[in-house]
Amino acid sequence: MADVNGVLPSGTRDREIGAEQAHLDQVYRRLEEKIHEAEFLMNDAAKRGQVGTPGALAERDAQVYRAGVHLNRLNNEFEDFLFGRIDLLLGKDGKKGPDGAYTSVDAADDAVRPDNTAEIAETLHIGRIGVLDADYAPLVIDWRAPAAAPFYRSTPVDPGRVVRRRVIRSKGRKVLGVEDDLMRPELTAYLDGEQLPVLGDGALMAALGQARSHTMRDIVASIQAEQDLVIRAPAASVTYVEGGPGTGKTAVALHRAAYLLYQDRRRYAGGILIVSPTPLLVAYTEGVLPSLGEEGQVAIRAVGSLVDGAEASLYDEPAVARVKGSSRMLKVLRKAARGVLESPEAPTRLRVVAFGRRIELGADELDRIRHNTLGGTAPVNLLRPRARKLLLDALWSRSGAAGRHADPELAAELRSSFDEDVRSEDEFVAFLDAWWPEITPRQVLTAMAEEKRLGRFARRVLNPGETRRVARSLRRDGLTVHDVALLDELQTLLGTPARPKKKRELDPLDQLTGLDELMPQREETQRERAERLAQERVEYAHVIVDEAQDLTPMQWRMVGRRGRHATWTVVGDPAQSSWSDPDEAAAARDEALGSRPRRRFELTVNYRNPSEIADLAAKVLALAMPGSESPKAVRSTGVEPRFAVLRDGGLAASVRAEAAELLERVDGTVGVVVAMRRRAEAARWLADLGDRVVALGSLEAKGLEYDATVVVSPAEIADESPAGLRVLYVALTRATQQLTVVSGERDEPDAAGVPDLLRD
Numbered sequence: 001m002a003d004v005n006g007v008l009p010s011g012t013r014d015r016e017i018g019a020e021q022a023h024l025d026q027v028y029r030r031l032e033e034k035i036h037e038a039e040f041l042m043n044d045a046a047k048r049g050q051v052g053t054p055g056a057l058a059e060r061d062a063q064v065y066r067a068g069v070h071l072n073r074l075n076n077e078f079e080d081f082l083f084g085r086i087d088l089l090l091g092k093d094g095k096k097g098p099d100g101a102y103t104s105v106d107a108a109d110d111a112v113r114p115d116n117t118a119e120i121a122e123t124l125h126i127g128r129i130g131v132l133d134a135d136y137a138p139l140v141i142d143w144r145a146p147a148a149a150p151f152y153r154s155t156p157v158d159p160g161r162v163v164r165r166r167v168i169r170s171k172g173r174k175v176l177g178v179e180d181d182l183m184r185p186e187l188t189a190y191l192d193g194e195q196l197p198v199l200g201d202g203a204l205m206a207a208l209g210q211a212r213s214h215t216m217r218d219i220v221a222s223i224q225a226e227q228d229l230v231i232r233a234p235a236a237s238v239t240y241v242e243g244g245p246g247t248g249k250t251a252v253a254l255h256r257a258a259y260l261l262y263q264d265r266r267r268y269a270g271g272i273l274i275v276s277p278t279p280l281l282v283a284y285t286e287g288v289l290p291s292l293g294e295e296g297q298v299a300i301r302a303v304g305s306l307v308d309g310a311e312a313s314l315y316d317e318p319a320v321a322r323v324k325g326s327s328r329m330l331k332v333l334r335k336a337a338r339g340v341l342e343s344p345e346a347p348t349r350l351r352v353v354a355f356g357r358r359i360e361l362g363a364d365e366l367d368r369i370r371h372n373t374l375g376g377t378a379p380v381n382l383l384r385p386r387a388r389k390l391l392l393d394a395l396w397s398r399s400g401a402a403g404r405h406a407d408p409e410l411a412a413e414l415r416s417s418f419d420e421d422v423r424s425e426d427e428f429v430a431f432l433d434a435w436w437p438e439i440t441p442r443q444v445l446t447a448m449a450e451e452k453r454l455g456r457f458a459r460r461v462l463n464p465g466e467t468r469r470v471a472r473s474l475r476r477d478g479l480t481v482h483d484v485a486l487l488d489e490l491q492t493l494l495g496t497p498a499r500p501k502k503k504r505e506l507d508p509l510d511q512l513t514g515l516d517e518l519m520p521q522r523e524e525t526q527r528e529r530a531e532r533l534a535q536e537r538v539e540y541a542h543v544i545v546d547e548a549q550d551l552t553p554m555q556w557r558m559v560g561r562r563g564r565h566a567t568w569t570v571v572g573d574p575a576q577s578s579w580s581d582p583d584e585a586a587a588a589r590d591e592a593l594g595s596r597p598r599r600r601f602e603l604t605v606n607y608r609n610p611s612e613i614a615d616l617a618a619k620v621l622a623l624a625m626p627g628s629e630s631p632k633a634v635r636s637t638g639v640e641p642r643f644a645v646l647r648d649g650g651l652a653a654s655v656r657a658e659a660a661e662l663l664e665r666v667d668g669t670v671g672v673v674v675a676m677r678r679r680a681e682a683a684r685w686l687a688d689l690g691d692r693v694v695a696l697g698s699l700e701a702k703g704l705e706y707d708a709t710v711v712v713s714p715a716e717i718a719d720e721s722p723a724g725l726r727v728l729y730v731a732l733t734r735a736t737q738q739l740t741v742v743s744g745e746r747d748e749p750d751a752a753g754v755p756d757l758l759r760d
């Protein structure tokens with residue numbers, strides 16, 4: 001309907017908005033009916049409860065639960081939940097599918113007439129959940145339903161049946177605007193006898209230009225075709241997604257979690273785990289799933305918080321992180337988990353009295369027994385019964401009672417009464433507790449903090465300098481992100497011994513019959529214990545790893561243990577890896593994922609950075625990973641990055657002034673990225689600029705984005721670790737609007753203030 005200049009007849013916009021408003025009104029009326037139904041159900045259920053029979057009570061609980069879930073969802077979805085519409089040509093098969101949609105995605109051969117005109121055969125509205133009218137015809141189709149896929153998949157190159165895709169913006173019950181994309185611009189299409197109008201510049205650009213807040217928004221209304229392919233990929237084995245900065249990897253990962261739950265809620269009742277690199281990114285993304293109507297079954301955890309009780313947010317200096325994250329640590333931990341028993345506090349003599357004789361085992365004998373007990377690879381804490389048995393053997397042979405009876409039955413009886421004697425002796429019990437205590441992972445880390453002991457555990461694995469630095473880092477207060485993977489590994493190496501079963505409350509009937517005594521408690525077998533422990537460990541049905549390029553080998557082992565039977569989605573960008581040896585991490589990843597087949601996807605479009613910023617970042621990418629390609633920026637703002645040099649007052653004053661200036665120029669947030677060691681001072685520089693501005697260490701910037709960023713001293717960031725150039729690449733790709741680079745002396749800026757690393 002638009003003429004060649006794109007001018008629409010007056011009133012078209014109002015009429016189109018009016019039509020969508022009418023549809024939204026109808027949807028709300030239907031939702032209100034559903035809410036009344038749900039409330040009625042709850043009241044009715046409450047009344048039934050008053051009847052009081054067990055059957056009625058159970059029924060009431062089930063009904064209240066169902067109605068509660070229903071009400072809750074409806075209330076949650078009320079905000080902005082109808083967001084899309086597609087107008088479609090007749091489908092090839094011409095039949096209606098289960099959602100009222102034609103099942104084919106291709107247009108029928110005769111859908112377009114020879115004069116390039118066509119009739120719209122069907123209009124579908126898409127929203128956060130599906131709503132049917134009283135006759136079960138769809139008023140809104142859930143965005144995750146197959147019928148909604150053409151909304152995301154259709155492109156002008158491959159439009160399928162879609163003629164026009166419309167994004168509807170609404171607030172509460174009011175439609176504010178519509179943005180259309182024409183998929184078949186060559187066509188003149190008619191709906192109910194009127195030519196189909198096209199309004200706005202397209203929803204994607206509108207979404208990308210918006211100011212950013214401190215939380216991520218869902219992209220449900222503007223998911224792009226290549227992203228939709230990933231979101232809806234079947235959850236078989238491993239879905240592996242690579243893409244440069246801003247290509248929507250995090251957004252896609254979150255929407256995929258919601259999609260998988262919709263697809264097969266029962267299968268994912270085992271939970272979906274999303275592993276995120278930092279607590280900041282967890283906080284940033286936490287709201288997305290609830291906005292998609294999904295909560296509860298998805299756990300988003302920072303990699304430093306995967307072990308219960310450990311909430312690590314400290315970072316090791318790069319040289320230490322490199323050692324702690326490497327798979328060399330596995331050898332060190334294996335030795336440490338066993339060697340920790342040889343503590344200076346461990347008793348070196350065992351004395352008992354049995355059969356009226358004093359029997360003693362000395363240090364050498366005890367060392368030999370410990371050594372024999374530890375042979376093999378069984379978890380240390382599970383070896384205590386074996387240690388006790390070997391101690392009793394040694395005491396028995398020292399007792400001289402072994403040869404007393406030739407008759408095997410009598411000899412066995414004697415031995416068993418000897419064992420009973422010794423085992424019940426207080427001294428023996430106290431000795432065993434001190435000599436073979438139950439060890440916790442933290443105790444092993446504490447032992448490793450002593451340089452001498454760590455030196456023994458790490459012989460021929462770490463060099464003396466590495467040993468010294470790791471030991472020193474473990475003496476600090478608080479856990480680092482890398483310590484958590486060590487704790488998890490140690491937990492596996494140490495094992496959790498079977499706890500004595502809680503005594504059941506005595507059943508009066510048991511007391512009468514003495515049944516308890518007649519049926520001795522059977523000891524758990526090794527195999528049963530292993531099975532029980534395997535079940536108790538937190539495992540998930542699907543594991544999503546965000547920023548996967550950053551996981552160290554030790555972290556991959558930790559994450560791998562949480563998804564041994566899971567399907568996986570792994571998203572990352574090797575060019576953003578802050579790990580010093582990406583090949584080693586890739587090998588560890590392959591080991592964690594096992595031999596499961598992979599489906600690979602690539603995301604190629606940068607939705608975050610305008611081309612002006614993306615072009616600058618590409619220069620660092622060329623240094624960091626020569627030959628690799630940057631994603632294509634989808635928009636440009638005409639605003640070039642600004643290069644600032646030090647003013648009077650040094651770095652603090654310069655950064656403050658640049659941040660203040662950006663606050664004036666953008667509506668949303670400003671991120672100031674500094675080298676890790678400057679984190680604390682940078683926070684002080686910006687303290688009174690308000691909460692729209694945040695100071696971040698370079699590693700913390702991972703995955704986040706701001707309207708504008710100040711990157712402070714590229715050279716400092718690049719020099720901070722062997723992966724420094726890749727970390728700098730991350731820092732330079734965080735802004736959605738404007739970027740300022742502040743150079744220090746080390747950056748050797750030229751006359752225009754451009755630092756050495758960013759020059760052509």
Ligand SMILES: Nc1ncnc2c1ncn2[C@@H]1O[C@H](COP(=O)(O)OP(=O)(O)OP(=O)(O)O)[C@@H](O)[C@H]1O
Binds near residue numbers: 224
């Ligand atoms: N289809 C889309 N519609 C609207 N916005 C989008 C779309 N895809 C991505 N975005 C936006 O682009 C930005 C970058 O997305 P996201 O953070 O998921 O990218 P990423 O690939 O994880 O980036 P990085 O690797 O740098 O962390 C976000 O603001 C996201 O909302």
